[in-house]
Amino acid sequence: MSVLTKIQFADLEPVGPGTPTGRYLRRYWQPVIRSRDLPVARPKPIEILAEKFTAYRGEDGIPHIVAFRCAHRGAQLSLGWVEGSDLRCRYHGWKFDAAGQCIEQPSEDRPFCQRVKIPTYPVREYAGLVFGYFGEGEPPPFRQYPALDLPGVIVADPPEVLPCNFWNRLDNDTGHVPWVHRGTARRKQMNNYLAIRRESVEETGYGMKLIRHPAADEDANSLGLRGTANFFMPNTFQFWQKSRAKGYETQNIWDTKFTWTVPINDQKYVGFDVTHTPLEGEAAKAYAATRLSQQEAEAETRWDLAEKILAGEMTLEQLPDNLGAATCFEIEDYVTQVGQGTIAGRGREQLGQVDSARPLLLRRMWLREVNALLEGEPLTEWVIPPEAVRTGAIAPAE
């Protein structure tokens, strides 16, 4: 590998077209919007990897992603109308089909539709999310995660848009839990979140396997401290955690949670979280309804509280009692990650033991892959095992 192209960790923060991270993440399918946030015939503007697009769902229910602007005079296409599976621009009524071909120019006496086409992008819908592929050439096979196929309830939580670089979330480590989430753990009697924990990591064929364990001898409250998690390269975590849905916080229900951390641009990311909860029948329906209604309602104002805390106008300990644990955890993570700075300026950190597992292995793997990409060398072909890669408890050592 040539020294000339070798990049450092700080070089991974920019995400636009042509940047190392921008090129690398464009090699993978990425979620861009929740399915429920893209109703039929209601186009939405989206931004990912510092580029803007238009997402819409045709009247047949099929989602599409096309250019942000009209090819005529650049109007924003999300202002337009969906007609069947086509999209009509609001400015002068040009109509584009789902392949991006212009098919109507109502104000032209001599239409030249055949010469006008807008870019379109491959789309898939999975686990309550709409994914797009924004790279060159044919997309890679679409990934599915067998753990999401197990019987249970799947909920895609309200997306978390945070005004900071995506690395602030991606290299978050398990050591933060008893500190960042202390207020909520105490308020909600979620005692297993209070103990100091350690994590060991190993590289796998799909990314990383993470094994967490308590730092000290276990006590009766340490359920969950011995557990496994997974990381699927390049930006998907799979955790195992006690349910944080309101009213369920102290019950012994464990979610498998998938998180996709997706850069919107250099200064903003969106986290898409999908949880699988092993409940079935009526219990599943009640759980899904409670979880969704609660979190949708609380999502409206959660960042107002987070910004007040960052501004010193209130403290994390003063979060209202009636907020669900999930929302409180989100606010705690927001103030921590946004508080690190929009772009944290990696390379100025003083790393210790707590950083030696997850963040360092993740950074090493990313640097290796991105350097290979820049050198024109083959990337690792990550393989999701056909059987569910489970997360869960590990029996305490004898």
Ligand code: FES
């Ligand atoms: S800008 Fe879209 S039709 Fe004119």
Ligand SMILES: [Fe+2]
């Ligand atoms: Fe957290």
